[in-house]
Amino acid sequence: MDVELKEGERIDDLQRNGYRIIQNPARFCFGMDAVLLSGFAEVKKGETVLDLGTGTGIIPILLEGRTQGSYFTGLEIQEDMAEMASRSVALNGQQEKIRIVRGDLREASRIFRGASFDVIVSNPPYMAENQGLKNPDSPLAIARHEVSCNLEDIIRESAGLLPDGGRFYLVHRPRRLADIFACLNAYHLEPKRLRMVHPFADRPANMVLIEARRGGGRFLKADPPLIVYQAPGVYHREITEIYGY
Amino acid sequence: MDVELKEGERIDDLQRNGYRIIQNPARFCFGMDAVLLSGFAEVKKGETVLDLGTGTGIIPILLEGRTQGSYFTGLEIQEDMAEMASRSVALNGQQEKIRIVRGDLREASRIFRGASFDVIVSNPPYMAENQGLKNPDSPLAIARHEVSCNLEDIIRESAGLLPDGGRFYLVHRPRRLADIFACLNAYHLEPKRLRMVHPFADRPANMVLIEARRGGGRFLKADPPLIVYQAPGVYHREITEIYGY
Numbered sequence: 176m177d178v179e180l181k182e183g184e185r186i187d188d189l190q191r192n193g194y195r196i197i198q199n200p201a202r203f204c205f206g207m208d209a210v211l212l213s214g215f216a217e218v219k220k221g222e223t224v225l226d227l228g229t230g231t232g233i234i235p236i237l238l239e240g241r242t243q244g245s246y247f248t249g250l251e252i253q254e255d256m257a258e259m260a261s262r263s264v265a266l267n268g269q270q271e272k273i274r275i276v277r278g279d280l281r282e283a284s285r286i287f288r289g290a291s292f293d294v295i296v297s298n299p300p301y302m303a304e305n306q307g308l309k310n311p312d313s314p315l316a317i318a319r320h321e322v323s324c325n326l327e328d329i330i331r332e333s334a335g336l337l338p339d340g341g342r343f344y345l346v347h348r349p350r351r352l353a354d355i356f357a358c359l360n361a362y363h364l365e366p367k368r369l370r371m372v373h374p375f376a377d378r379p380a381n382m383v384l385i386e387a388r389r390g391g392g393r394f395l396k397a398d399p400p401l402i403v404y405q406a407p408g409v410y411h412r413e414i415t416e417i418y419g420y
Numbered sequence: 421m422d423v424e425l426k427e428g429e430r431i432d433d434l435q436r437n438g439y440r441i442i443q444n445p446a447r448f449c450f451g452m453d454a455v456l457l458s459g460f461a462e463v464k465k466g467e468t469v470l471d472l473g474t475g476t477g478i479i480p481i482l483l484e485g486r487t488q489g490s491y492f493t494g495l496e497i498q499e500d501m502a503e504m505a506s507r508s509v510a511l512n513g514q515q516e517k518i519r520i521v522r523g524d525l526r527e528a529s530r531i532f533r534g535a536s537f538d539v540i541v542s543n544p545p546y547m548a549e550n551q552g553l554k555n556p557d558s559p560l561a562i563a564r565h566e567v568s569c570n571l572e573d574i575i576r577e578s579a580g581l582l583p584d585g586g587r588f589y590l591v592h593r594p595r596r597l598a599d600i601f602a603c604l605n606a607y608h609l610e611p612k613r614l615r616m617v618h619p620f621a622d623r624p625a626n627m628v629l630i631e632a633r634r635g636g637g638r639f640l641k642a643d644p645p646l647i648v649y650q651a652p653g654v655y656h657r658e659i660t661e662i663y664g665y
């Protein structure tokens with residue numbers, strides 16, 4: 176179908192179901208973290224999914240392609256980013272399954288009052304607000320720094336929107352793991368599965384994928400490590416499978 | 421030197437500094453977890469170390485051999501186990517560097533009142549008290565189940581004995597990770613380093629090694645995964661290095 180591109184925008188092929196995505200490299204492009212989160216999150220047939228801080232819409236677009244979930248909602252605070260994500264959804268003919276909502280995730284439980292999601296996912300900004308931040312209003316700053324929301328906002332709103340047994344999936348930096356566990360604990364989201372992502376097998380993890388469940392017992396499973404490269408520039412087989420090459 | 425062996429006891433070679441250890445297979449033999457913890461714990465020159473629940477004394481014996489720590493104390497509740505550990509220390513001529521103390525680790529901060537350790541290590545029982553437990557008074561039950569102490573006892577007493585900046589090293593099961601983080605947080609021990617141990621590269625972790633520090637900022641490093649076997653029955657190079665083969 177035809178799609179209107181604005182200045183600076185480009186269309187990238189997602190190598191899955193023929194789906195494509197509109198991005199503006201001068202603003203923000205999705206990263207491997209979003210792709211790995213969409214591979215890590217389990218969405219069962221008929222389930223509903225909310226993505227907090229959806230940006231380009233990459234996570235609902237990939238999850239709709241990969242799973243049998245019934246409906247996907249992406250919440251995004253930046254108006255032009257939300258509008259661009261909506262155009263990507265239309266470009267892929269996914270309008271029946273994906274809705275992009277413009278709004279502040281700090282108010283997610285108010286925005287979606289009365290709704291209930293089986294699954295909530297988030298690829299939030301990793302960096303504490305004032306960590307080397309030069310331009311706090313730029314789209315890149317909003318995507319990468321805790322300017323518009325912080326870890327606690329995301330976990331609090333997710334706990335408020337998930338039913339008992341509902342699942343929360345997060346990608347973040349391992350260095351924040353103690354904060355993440357403390358915050359999940361405070362909002363009664365129980366960490367159930369954790370997967371470290373290492374650039375190489377002999378290097379520290381630089382991402383961590385976490386599944387938590389609302390309520391339920393304490394019993395965590397530490398998945399096999401996810402190793403990105405088997406050699407410089409050569410992805411491990413599992414990474415290429417997640418990317419769908 | 422000569423050493424008196426009691427019925428059922430045997431002497432095993434530790435493949436390090438010519439050190440040996442007395443064990444009684446009918447009671448309890450040390451496992452890979454103790455060896456990996458002794459390889460993970462960092463002990464700097466001149467530092468003092470306490471091992472909570474030392475059992476056979478394996479951890480102070482290995483740490484004395486591997487590090488330049490000045491003095492090592494092992495606390496053990498079972499009298500005959502403590503006595504056996506002391507005989508191993510004597511067997512290796514380590515009496516000037518290692519002391520085995522018989523006592524209840526739930527009272528460690530009282531037993532060692534006024535003392536201060538730079539490093540505390542523990543390879544505690546992993547299993548919750550009533551998890552499939554048949555004979556709660558057996559040495560095996562005391563070593564494996566939280567009969568004589570639980571996770572909170574160990575973390576509370578460690579926090580009480582460590583100075584600011586003092587380091588705590590624990591080996592445990594990944595499934596208890598949320599408990600461990602919550603408990604460390606409650607006693608102001610900050611998790612600083614975490615290493616998952618996987619039997620094979622594509623299998624979930626079955627052990628986790630944790631370093632925490634008393635006080636200090638929140639910043640965790642997730643070490644490369646430690647993979648035990650590169651093929652069935654064949655240890656990875658790093659494991660044989662830790663074992664000192």
